[in-house]
Amino acid sequence: xxxxxxxxxxxxxxxxxxxxxxxxxxxxxxxxxxxxxxxxxxxxxxxxxxxxxxxxxxxxxxxxxxxxxxxxxxxxxxxxxxxxxxxxxxxxxxxxxxxxxxxxxxxxxxxxxxxxxxxxxxxxxxxxxxxxxxxxxxxxxxxxxxxxxxxxxxxxxxxxxxxxxxxxxxxxxxxxxxxxxxxxxxxxxxxxxxxxxxxxxx
Amino acid sequence: xxxxxxxxxxxxxxxxxxxxxxxxxxxxxxxxxxxxxxxxxxxxxxxxxxxxxxxxxxxxxxxxxxxxxxxxxxxxxxxxxxxxxxxxxxxxxxxxxxxxxxxxxxxxxxxxxxxxxxxxxxxxxxxxxxxxxxxxxxxxxxxxxxxxxxxxxxxxxxxxxxxxxxxxxxxxxxxxxxxxxxxxxxxxxxxxxxxxxxxxxx
DNA sequence: GAATATCGATACACCCCCGTATCGAAAGTC
DNA sequence: GACTTTCGATACGGGGGTGTATCGATATTC
Numbered sequence: 001x002x003x004x005x006x007x008x009x010x011x012x013x014x015x016x017x018x019x020x021x022x023x024x025x026x027x028x029x030x031x032x033x034x035x036x037x038x039x040x041x042x043x044x045x046x047x048x049x050x051x052x053x054x055x056x057x058x059x060x061x062x063x064x065x066x067x068x069x070x071x072x073x074x075x076x077x078x079x080x081x082x083x084x085x086x087x088x089x090x091x092x093x094x095x096x097x098x099x100x101x102x103x104x105x106x107x108x109x110x111x112x113x114x115x116x117x118x119x120x121x122x123x124x125x126x127x128x129x130x131x132x133x134x135x136x137x138x139x140x141x142x143x144x145x146x147x148x149x150x151x152x153x154x155x156x157x158x159x160x161x162x163x164x165x166x167x168x169x170x171x172x173x174x175x176x177x178x179x180x181x182x183x184x185x186x187x188x189x190x191x192x193x194x195x196x197x198x199x200x201x202x
Numbered sequence: 203x204x205x206x207x208x209x210x211x212x213x214x215x216x217x218x219x220x221x222x223x224x225x226x227x228x229x230x231x232x233x234x235x236x237x238x239x240x241x242x243x244x245x246x247x248x249x250x251x252x253x254x255x256x257x258x259x260x261x262x263x264x265x266x267x268x269x270x271x272x273x274x275x276x277x278x279x280x281x282x283x284x285x286x287x288x289x290x291x292x293x294x295x296x297x298x299x300x301x302x303x304x305x306x307x308x309x310x311x312x313x314x315x316x317x318x319x320x321x322x323x324x325x326x327x328x329x330x331x332x333x334x335x336x337x338x339x340x341x342x343x344x345x346x347x348x349x350x351x352x353x354x355x356x357x358x359x360x361x362x363x364x365x366x367x368x369x370x371x372x373x374x375x376x377x378x379x380x381x382x383x384x385x386x387x388x389x390x391x392x393x394x395x396x397x398x399x400x401x402x403x404x
Numbered sequence: 405g406a407a408t409a410t411c412g413a414t415a416c417a418c419c420c421c422c423g424t425a426t427c428g429a430a431a432g433t434c
Numbered sequence: 435g436a437c438t439t440t441c442g443a444t445a446c447g448g449g450g451g452t453g454t455a456t457c458g459a460t461a462t463t464c
Contacts, residue, residue: 009433011433011437011438012430012440012441013431013432014439034236034315036235039420039422040422042421050441052424052442053440053441053442055423055424056441109314110316112311112315112375113236113316114236115374115375117234117236122376126375155387158384162388165368168367169371173332174314175332182357182360185360188395189356189396190391193390193395211463212463213407213409213410213461214462217411241450241452243450244451251411252411252412252413253452254411254412254454255412
């Protein structure tokens with residue numbers, strides 16, 4: 001979260017190990033009990049860390065949760081950058097595959113669903129996690145407009161919604177997992193619907 | 203929840219009004235605070251009912267929630283039935299507008315998100331709420347295939363995902379509310395992408 | 405009218421968590 | 435070694451929810 005200071009201050013340094021343990025415990029508790037299902041004391045116990053150590057770093061539960069989420073998601077990687085279609089497919093595939101490697105699949109739905117009772121928490125989450133990823137999506141679509149494959153009057157934000165909502169919904173509801181061909185069908189259907197009028201769909 | 207007995211027993215009968223108030227309060231609290239965000243006392247206070255009255259009917263919070271969800275079972279209305287485009291638009295508009303009138307779409311995502319705590323609850327809900335609504339969507343699309351407006355090799359389930367996921371995501375994340383023109387853009391983009399010939403866009 | 409069951413209201417003991425304070429020990433810098 | 439900061443552990447008051455018990459009032463049946 002905070003880069004270690006270049007000049008070390010006097011006194012015992014904060015244990016990075018304790019910090020990692022607290023973040024990991026927060027993620028596990030989020031996944032298994034939801035936002036309201038645990039407290040700071042449970043975080044400390046699960047992490048095997050004193051409650052004081054938790055409060056010293058994060059003054060509130062919201063701050064702890066947001067940091068844990070950022071720590072979990074990491075920096076969003078840019079798409080390969082070849083074709084628009086290939087990039088969109090890669091982004092959708094990543095949305096499908098990446099959450100299954102860590103706890104994101106179990107946690108993100110809970111966070112998003114808590115929007116009404118913790119608006120500030122969700123706002124921070126949108127700022128630090130959702131928005132950067134949307135921006136990557138929109139950039140690819142914008143590239144498609146400039147290169148002529150997508151009609152220029154297309155609403156980039158709406159198309160972003162249209163494309164990433166299905167896998168997002170699947171992650172939330174855990175109803176199913178799309179196969180590669182199904183993702184291709186989604187992308188191709190949308191791209192065909194966005195082809196400049198009077199032109200052939202590639 | 204239990205149908206009134208045919209032969210009335212002696213003593214003051216249970217107030218159906220208090221029961222409705224408790225169920226309604228449970229739904230409102232579910233929608234606004236989630237499964238873990240409230241307790242029996244909050245239900246009694248919100249309903250304007252004594253805590254005893256709640257405990258007399260439902261021995262535990264889970265029982266109360268299950269009954270409240272069952273009480274919420276609403277038959278999804280069929281679409282107007284004119285054109286495929288009009289029906290899809292009507293369904294999307296309803297998904298956008300209904301959450302304020304009916305608590306179902308506000309509660310459903312939360313229940314689904316809490317699936318790890320109560321898997322049996324989620325299963326019942328998918329069966330009795332989600333699936334009927336999906337079926338209505340799919341029926342309209344199927345009609346479009348038969349009438350020739352939609353290519354016959356389109357995956358109806360996937361197109362259902364594609365169309366209803368954006369408003370569903372909006373309902374879950376509360377990020378925004380689509381305007382009518384934006385819903386039309388979504389429907390038209392998908393329908394154009396599903397045109398049988400695949401050559402010219404109308 | 406007598407009996408019965410529910411009503412709202414209130415009280416109670418119990419438990420859990422919050423957020424802070426305190427303590428001695430440990431780990432660093434000067 | 436002196437100083438500083440964090441460590442784990444523990445204790446504390448406060449707040450709030452739980453589930454039960456009790457109370458007089460009310461509504462209904464017999």
